[in-house]
Amino acid sequence: MSILGITNDKMTGKKVAIIGVGLTKFGELWEKSYRDLITEAGVKAISDAGIDGIDVQELFVGSMSPGLFAAQEHIGALVADYAGLTGIPATRVEAACASGGLALRQAYTSIMAGRNDIVVAGGVEKMTDVPTGLAMTALMGAGDEEWEAFNGATFPALYALMARRHMMEYGTTIEQISMVSVKNHANAKHNEYAQFQFEVSLEDVLNSAKVAEPLRLLHCSPITDGAAAVILASEKKAKEICDNPVWITASAMATDTLALSDRKSLTQTNSAILAAKDAYKQAGVGAKDIDFAEVHDCFAIAELLAIEALGFCKIGAGGKYTEDGHTKIGGEHPVNTSGGLKGKGHPVGTTGIAQAIEATLQLRGTAGKRQVKDANIGLTHNVGGSGATAVVHIYRRD
Amino acid sequence: MWEDRVRPRLFTYTGGTKMKGLASYWRLIPQRYNLIGTECNHCKQKFFPPRKICPTCRRHGEIKSYKFKGVGEIYSYTVIHAAPDGFEFQKPYALGLIRLVEGPLVTAQIVDCKPDEVEVGKKVEMVFRKIFAGGKEGTIRYGYKFKLVD
Ligand SMILES: [Zn+2]
Numbered sequence: 001m002s003i004l005g006i007t008n009d010k011m012t013g014k015k016v017a018i019i020g021v022g023l024t025k026f027g028e029l030w031e032k033s034y035r036d037l038i039t040e041a042g043v044k045a046i047s048d049a050g051i052d053g054i055d056v057q058e059l060f061v062g063s064m065s066p067g068l069f070a071a072q073e074h075i076g077a078l079v080a081d082y083a084g085l086t087g088i089p090a091t092r093v094e095a096a097c098a099s100g101g102l103a104l105r106q107a108y109t110s111i112m113a114g115r116n117d118i119v120v121a122g123g124v125e126k127m128t129d130v131p132t133g134l135a136m137t138a139l140m141g142a143g144d145e146e147w148e149a150f151n152g153a154t155f156p157a158l159y160a161l162m163a164r165r166h167m168m169e170y171g172t173t174i175e176q177i178s179m180v181s182v183k184n185h186a187n188a189k190h191n192e193y194a195q196f197q198f199e200v201s202l203e204d205v206l207n208s209a210k211v212a213e214p215l216r217l218l219h220c221s222p223i224t225d226g227a228a229a230v231i232l233a234s235e236k237k238a239k240e241i242c243d244n245p246v247w248i249t250a251s252a253m254a255t256d257t258l259a260l261s262d263r264k265s266l267t268q269t270n271s272a273i274l275a276a277k278d279a280y281k282q283a284g285v286g287a288k289d290i291d292f293a294e295v296h297d298c299f300a301i302a303e304l305l306a307i308e309a310l311g312f313c314k315i316g317a318g319g320k321y322t323e324d325g326h327t328k329i330g331g332e333h334p335v336n337t338s339g340g341l342k343g344k345g346h347p348v349g350t351t352g353i354a355q356a357i358e359a360t361l362q363l364r365g366t367a368g369k370r371q372v373k374d375a376n377i378g379l380t381h382n383v384g385g386s387g388a389t390a391v392v393h394i395y396r397r398d
Numbered sequence: 399m400w401e402d403r404v405r406p407r408l409f410t411y412t413g414g415t416k417m418k419g420l421a422s423y424w425r426l427i428p429q430r431y432n433l434i435g436t437e438c439n440h441c442k443q444k445f446f447p448p449r450k451i452c453p454t455c456r457r458h459g460e461i462k463s464y465k466f467k468g469v470g471e472i473y474s475y476t477v478i479h480a481a482p483d484g485f486e487f488q489k490p491y492a493l494g495l496i497r498l499v500e501g502p503l504v505t506a507q508i509v510d511c512k513p514d515e516v517e518v519g520k521k522v523e524m525v526f527r528k529i530f531a532g533g534k535e536g537t538i539r540y541g542y543k544f545k546l547v548d
Binding site for chain 2: 133157214
């Protein structure tokens, strides 16, 4: 038993499957409400799984800040109600931008505990209904309100402070950081659900408006509306009713200090390092076995921190690794084939579930032009705030 | 072109503090005006912002108040161009992580210089300044910033 919780022999292997997925288009969806979005994603997931609503025993939904974005709380019951599932237990899960990943983990845990056979994990955020200013207030709630935001810190600024140290300590260049945005936009072009289905050049990124130096506009993920849902099933149930299950073989989570100023290092995301270590142990695999990953690139520098924390390259080598093309489709470790948060969009509470959906599509072999060849093992990495929460899942096809 | 399609709607901040009442500000005046944090008597570690439990010693620690000297050096910094509400008249402004001589890092603005004079490693000292004006009561909020030491 690790200090992080679930790790023992009984809990490895094919115990929980993803048997259905549902995603809405990501973007500024003025014609759709909060409840429209999650209902659409949920219905698609249930149809995809080929089950009926009556089969669902419990649901978990990740949503970061519906109170501020939509003046709505009490999301668990709302989602059950609008999905026609009134009566079942329904829980909202919150861990800032990692709310979706954590909802998936809660759903997974409820099956692992033997309590349920079919559970829904969803994520939803409706961010564009409020003035940008209020949306930003809601988002900065992921950081330290009293000691960071009060003094004029913004979210790009926190990641800029990390980027500056990374550049200083490891010689990472702004061009290398910018290549993350170029790659993720190129991948998003082939994702019909993405907010930005177009490419940007390195020059576009380097010349975009300054936001928080050294970070510029095209280093930052956008404000997005969108929802996602997956149907999880126990091994027994999945084998009964599903012919293309994707197995979740690890579910790990770890935390770090809320404020950046309390971290031992600005260039290592310790929550992600801990969660990855636990996930690899649960799944019985290592970084070299991962065929592709969806990581939390809320800012371009965050993707470098992610691939280093996951062990795809050494700490500090993320810039060079990206420049060498190892994270492109066809490279050693394709990263963010969906377009990532940068290209696909970042409806904060939805992101963790959307990542699991990309992993499922890749492992089913239905990712179209962005398909990774012979994909058998995938990983998702979902982060809250400036790294105070990290959730890592590992999936496999066979 | 991407410019038309990527609207500059970013993860910036606007006045979470302003949404809250005056009491939340008033409670932290000693810390924000005088850089008062805490120290663990057991392991001698110093904390800013103040903590009421030492994360190392936990219940075995013994926390007391500690006033920081207010001097240190720049550990990292950024220059903010997309400013939150309440800070828009200050932009572009430098925000740094200051390594205090006693150990902790503090998030604070670096002022009284041009943003391009700011560099990692430069020595700084605390100054008492207006942070922003606003709030339900329209009050001005004060606190610490840092300036370069010659
Ligand atoms: Zn102590």
